[in-house]
Amino acid sequence: MHGNRILLIIGGGIAAYKSLELIRRLKERGHTVRAILTKAGAEFVTPLSLAALSGERVFQDLFSLTDESEMGHIQLSRAADLVVLAPATADLMAKMAGGHANDLASTALLATDKPVLMAPAMNVRMWNSPATQRNRATLERDGVAFVGPNEGEMACGEFGPGRMAEPDEIVAAIETLLAAPGPLAGMSALVTAGPTHEPLDPVRYIANRSSGRQGYAIAGALAEAGADTMLVSGPVAIAAPPRVKLVQVETAREMLAACESALPVDVAVCAAAVADWRPEAMANQKIKKNAAHSALKLTANPDILRTLSQGAQRPSLVVGFAAETENVIAHAQEKRLAKGCDWIVANDVSPVTGVMGGANNTVHLITAKGVENWPELDKGEVGRRLAARIAQALKTSAA
Numbered sequence: 001m002h003g004n005r006i007l008l009i010i011g012g013g014i015a016a017y018k019s020l021e022l023i024r025r026l027k028e029r030g031h032t033v034r035a036i037l038t039k040a041g042a043e044f045v046t047p048l049s050l051a052a053l054s055g056e057r058v059f060q061d062l063f064s065l066t067d068e069s070e071m072g073h074i075q076l077s078r079a080a081d082l083v084v085l086a087p088a089t090a091d092l093m094a095k096m097a098g099g100h101a102n103d104l105a106s107t108a109l110l111a112t113d114k115p116v117l118m119a120p121a122m123n124v125r126m127w128n129s130p131a132t133q134r135n136r137a138t139l140e141r142d143g144v145a146f147v148g149p150n151e152g153e154m155a156c157g158e159f160g161p162g163r164m165a166e167p168d169e170i171v172a173a174i175e176t177l178l179a180a181p182g183p184l185a186g187m188s189a190l191v192t193a194g195p196t197h198e199p200l201d202p203v204r205y206i207a208n209r210s211s212g213r214q215g216y217a218i219a220g221a222l223a224e225a226g227a228d229t230m231l232v233s234g235p236v237a238i239a240a241p242p243r244v245k246l247v248q249v250e251t252a253r254e255m256l257a258a259c260e261s262a263l264p265v266d267v268a269v270c271a272a273a274v275a276d277w278r279p280e281a282m283a284n285q286k287i288k289k290n291a292a293h294s295a296l297k298l299t300a301n302p303d304i305l306r307t308l309s310q311g312a313q314r315p316s317l318v319v320g321f322a323a324e325t326e327n328v329i330a331h332a333q334e335k336r337l338a339k340g341c342d343w344i345v346a347n348d349v350s351p352v353t354g355v356m357g358g359a360n361n362t363v364h365l366i367t368a369k370g371v372e373n374w375p376e377l378d379k380g381e382v383g384r385r386l387a388a389r390i391a392q393a394l395k396t397s398a399a
């Protein structure tokens with residue numbers, strides 16, 4: 001692969017010396033590399049080395065009159081196909097996770113509209129610290145990709161995860177991210193996943209057993225296929241897949257609001273197990289034991305699948321899920337017509353199937369043309385097959 005424009009941000013860590021080699025390898029492969037060197041980074045490598053290797057001038061200062069007149073910081077962050085942080089220091093991760101913009105590197109990161117790849121490098125305790133791990137999780141949720149850190153001996157003499165990935169690994173990660181656009185490049189997708197929690201009082205809620213695994217796998221597969229993917233998720237215990245934008249919600253009403261604000265999108269996949277009902281009123285104080293015997297009064301929640309299927313900003317393709325415990329296909333066919341969605345993915349969630357919370361799923365894809373029975377697959381594979389079918393359908397409808 002040749003000819004991509006890489007904006008390389010070099011932070012203040014010992015591993016900055018490896019970034020010199022990284023520039024050399026990227027140049028050998030025909031890429032253009034422009035470097036931003038942080039103030040701390042300049043303690044480890046010189047702008048002269050970077051300029052000599054990259055053949056480009058090196059940017060260091062947010063308030064540089066020369067730099068701003070030559071290439072403003074916003075333009076710098078946009079005139080690239082990919083932004084790479086190597087080494088990504090704990091500090092740079094924290095700044096980006098927190099949305100800071102107090103030097104050239106952090107401002108460029110906040111302003112970029114391009115994919116970002118981080119190659120962290122730091123002492124093992126810094127990497128394992130709750131703050132860095134929180135920042136890593138936030139960045140992953142925001143769609144930042146990571147390469148490394150690797151486990152090994154570090155400059156500080158300690159052993160563990162924290163070593164920056166080797167230049168070759170970083171080049172491979174860069175080229176994977178820049179690889180030929182997937183079949184859903186340029187498309188946008190909305191996926192809902194997980195259960196909803198419907199509060200009864202400040203400490204109790206009504207929920208269901210959905211783990212979110214199937215919806216997360218679908219969101220991951222859509223993003224992998226190149227779609228700009230937003231995942232609206234109820235409370236679950238799993239991490240967002242790479243390059244997926246995660247919006248966390250609790251209730252059905254919050255989920256609907258998040259979905260509506262994501263519109264317009266090309267495809268919506270409603271895999272969440274949205275509670276059909278919620279307590280009519282949420283008590284402001286914990287309901288006392290002796291007051292709780294009266295019947296629960298419930299009221300219907302908004303129907304997210306129907307609202308998206310019948311709304312003014314209807315996605316080109318709307319896919320619903322039907323979790324059934326009997327007459328799976330017949331119920332799902334009725335649901336497809338009642339909601340007005342294009343496809344229903346039906347699955348049997350009876351406890352004997354182990355689908356709820358399990359790794360595998362056996363689904364039936366119900367379209368206007370009929371029923372396709374898919375074999376038992378792991379949820380990742382269900383996601384990939386569904387993403388491939390979605391790409392096919394959107395291509396046909398666009399043609």
Ligand SMILES: Cc1cc2nc3c(=O)[nH]c(=O)nc-3n(C[C@H](O)[C@H](O)[C@H](O)COP(=O)(O)O)c2cc1C
Pocket residue numbers: 010011012013014015038039040041087088089090091092121122123126
């Ligand atoms: C000798 C030395 C080595 C350092 N190595 C690292 C490192 O590998 N990773 C890291 O996150 N911080 C490291 N630091 C701390 C950073 O340089 C410091 O947090 C700095 O503020 C980072 O600035 P920057 O993120 O703008 O580059 C090191 C500091 C010193 C003095």
